[in-house]
Amino acid sequence: MTPVQVNEWLDEYNDYMLLYNMFGDQTYLIEVEEILKSMEKYIGRMLMLEKFKHAL
Template sequence: MTPVQVNEWLDEYNDYMLLYKMFGDQTYLNEVEEILKSMEKYIGRMLMLEKLKLAL
């Protein structure tokens, strides 16, 4: 993962949240949830890598 991908996720999150707030369509909120899941997985992997680095 690169910082660029994280920025893209954040941009998409903001876009879908705005659309959800404007139109109230559940589809937009579902997209937000998928983005959050992806970011949580990414953060989990980064934390594991940090723990491995500290253990060495």
């Protein structure tokens, strides 16, 4: 994962939230949830790597 990928996730999140607010379609919220899950996994991995680095 790269910072570029995180930026893409944030852009997609903003786009889907805008669409949801405009049209109220639950499909957009489902996409938002998937993006948030992906970002949570990514952050969890990054935190584990940081802990590992400090343990060495």
